[in-house]
Each structure stands twice: as C-alpha cells, then as structure tokens.
Amino acid sequence: MLESEANPNFSKSTGLPRKRFYRARAHSNPLSDSHFPVPLSPSHVDYSLHFPQIFPSSELAEKSKKVEFADVGCGFGGLLISLSTLFPETLMIGMELRDKVTEYVKERILALRVTHPGQYQNVSVVRTNSMKYIPNYFEKGQLSKMFFLFPDPHFKEKNHRRRVISQHLLDEYAYVLRVGGIIYTITDVEELGDWMKARLEGHPMFEALTEEELEADPITKLLSSATEEGQKVARNGGQTFRAVYRRIVPAL
Structure with a gap:
C-alpha cells in the first residue's frame, strides 16, 4: 500500500506529501540554538541512512563516493528533485534548519522513490544549521557545487551577521569546495x-563565471525555476x- 492511501497528509493522485501539512515560518534564526544531532566530523556521517539503495551498510558507505552537491537552506526541495534526475550518478543533500520543512522534503523523496523505482x-536531506556545522558534514575539497537560493x-543592518553569505562563512565554503567547484x-x-x-x-578564493560559462551550464536555468520561491x-x-x-587557488 502506498503511503498516500493511508496517510491524509499525502495526495492520493500523486502519492506525494501535501505542503500545507508541513508549513513553517519562512525563516529561522540561524544564530539560535537548536536541538538535533550533529556528527562529530564528516567521518561520522552515515550515508547508508540517506542512500540505503546505494549503500546498504555503513561500512560500504565509508569506502564509497561522497556527497558532492549541497543545497544550503533547501526549502521544500524543488532544486534537489530537479538535480537528482539531471545528475543521477551524483550524491546530493539538502540542508534545512526548519523541522517541518525538513520532514516534508524527506517524505517527498521517499514517496518519489516509491512512485519512480530506481x-x-x-538525493537526501538533513536537518541542521549549515552556518554552524558545515565542517561537521563535509571534508576538505569534498563538494563540487553549493547552492544558496533565495x-x-x-x-x-544589525542582523546582517545572520546572512548565509559572509566573509568568514565563505572561508568555510572554500574549504569544503574543491578547486573548480561552484557556488550558486x-x-x-x-x-x-x-x-x-x-x-x-x-x-x-572565488572568481565569477563568465556569461558564456553561465549560458552553457544547465544548472543556472534551474536557479529561478526549480524552487517554490523562484x-x-x-x-x-x-x-x-x-x-x-x-572556487580557485588564490594568486600568491
């Protein structure tokens, strides 16, 4: 039996969760303390919990490929879902602070796996505060793409320190991005x-992509169309x- 047949939070026609049951405040304070588990280091992230069909065991996950795309503040997961089929061989994860929104994305992914076998x-999602815990999830040079959409x-002005793009946070993003990796x-x-x-x-440690590079990149077209906000x-x-x-190597 599909989840939608037993759970009123799911649409019977699509088998997907209904957003209205997972609504939350538009934003959360990233400087406040939240109560959720945080891995001690990237080696403590158990990818078998996120990608069970790819990594049936935690031991296998430790020896295999890692997540390469991170959608920071992924919202309801629109970009993740679009990227999942565009890059089917790439592991990606959404990072979201709001608990109800995280739960929605998790249920959405599980439902899509059922309705679209294989x-x-x-793709997966984790509830966390990326402004505090990025180094707990990713190793140096692990990521090839990071997304900060809307x-x-x-x-x-007094709250500008809460912005997810800042000078000191860019230092952390540069650490987890490999050379040639891209921030969107x-x-x-x-x-x-x-x-x-x-x-x-x-x-x-960053340089702008040229207009020609942006035009050739299929992801740039999704930035304004894949998310609910866009x-x-x-x-x-x-x-x-x-x-x-x-991400570049800075000139000496």
Whole structure:
C-alpha cells in the first residue's frame, strides 16, 4: 500500500506529501540554538541512512563516493528533485534548519522513490544549521557545487551577521569546495544580491563565471525555476539577482 492511501497528509493522485501539512515560518534564526544531532566530523556521517539503495551498510558507505552537491537552506526541495534526475550518478543533500520543512522534503523523496523505482536514490536531506556545522558534514575539497537560493535577506543592518553569505562563512565554503567547484546564489532582493556578489567578488578564493560559462551550464536555468520561491517571483513578475562563482587557488 502506498503511503498516500493511508496517510491524509499525502495526495492520493500523486502519492506525494501535501505542503500545507508541513508549513513553517519562512525563516529561522540561524544564530539560535537548536536541538538535533550533529556528527562529530564528516567521518561520522552515515550515508547508508540517506542512500540505503546505494549503500546498504555503513561500512560500504565509508569506502564509497561522497556527497558532492549541497543545497544550503533547501526549502521544500524543488532544486534537489530537479538535480537528482539531471545528475543521477551524483550524491546530493539538502540542508534545512526548519523541522517541518525538513520532514516534508524527506517524505517527498521517499514517496518519489516509491512512485519512480530506481530514481531519486541519490538525493537526501538533513536537518541542521549549515552556518554552524558545515565542517561537521563535509571534508576538505569534498563538494563540487553549493547552492544558496533565495536565502533570508535579514534586512536590518544589525542582523546582517545572520546572512548565509559572509566573509568568514565563505572561508568555510572554500574549504569544503574543491578547486573548480561552484557556488550558486540567487535572490529577488537587489540589496542582498549586491551584498552576496560583493562578498564573493572580494574573496581571494572565488572568481565569477563568465556569461558564456553561465549560458552553457544547465544548472543556472534551474536557479529561478526549480524552487517554490523562484516560481513565486516569476508569477509576480519580479526580478532575480544571480551570482555564480568558482572556487580557485588564490594568486600568491
């Protein structure tokens, strides 16, 4: 029996969870303490719990390939779901602070695995605070792509320290990104777009992709269309502001 047949939180027609039962506040305070388990180090992350069809045991997961894509603040998982089939051989994980939203993404992935056998086995989600615990999940140079789509703008100047793109956090992102790895950011708030671009532009370990590279990258087209926030902006005729940068070795 499908989950949707027994659980009213699921749609009977699609077999997927219904968002209205998993609604939460638009954003959470990333500086507050939350109560959820955090691995002591990347070697303590048990990928067999996230990708059971790929890693039937924790011992096998330790010796196999690692997660390469991280969607920071993944929301309801739209980008992850799109990327899962676009890069079926790549392991990817969403990182979300809100518990109800994390639960929705988890149930959505499980339902998609049932309704589409053999697919969506390479994607998962974890509830965590990425601003505090990125180094607990990823080794040096492990990631090839990181995504920051429509993050909380934290408009007040006193709250700018809560922004997910900052000078000191870029140091951490540069650590977990391999050389050539890419950070993707997008927002519908122009001031935040300028902020993120300025921080990336001013960091010695990142350089902007050229327009030609952006046009050739299939992922850039998903930044404004795959997420619930991006779709809402499009419906309202709003603008988006994108900054996509590559991890480089700084010049001496």
